[in-house]
Amino acid sequence: MSTLKLHKIRFQNGLWEGLLEAPDATDAPAVQVLHLDRPLTEVNLAPEPEGNQWSLSFKVPNSALTDGVQSFLICDQSSNETLGELTLIAGDAVADDLRAEVELLRAELDMLKGAFRRHCRDTQHDG
Structure with a gap:
């Protein structure tokens, strides 16, 4: 079971932003964002001054802005658990x-x- 906790901050202008809490981690946690079962290449993870917290952000690729439902899964790579998601319907x-x-x-x-x-x-x- 993952000890990581993800809190969404905002989704604005195609940029998803959140705060990742990792109480047991000393190094940056291994997190990936999947779209259509493929990881996004531009996921930013930056340490916060509070310690054991990281700022997580990713830009929704233009290719995902299309008719239908698009889902993005934010996953802990070490446990393969889903920490959060973003769903777009257009x-x-x-x-x-x-x-x-x-x-x-x-x-x-x-x-x-x-x-x-x-x-x-x-x-x-x-x-």
Whole structure:
């Protein structure tokens, strides 16, 4: 089991940034970021002044900015455990998912409106 803990700081302008805590490590931990089962080549790991903490960052490659779902796994190489992930969804897949979700919400709202109207009608006649 990995003793590493990863905390996301932000994802902005295509740059993912996080803080890696490694309480038992004296050297920089072996971490890799995988996309489509291949490691990214530009992963930056820099020590923090606090000790046993490292700043971790990676730039999302332009080739990953495409239709569909893209996943990035941040892994501890020594234990092969996933420490964190980044998932990007873009293009037509998003539009279809959002439309389906809105349709589901509309159907549920129509059902609730009908039930509320029946309730109001039934309680008026009981009074």
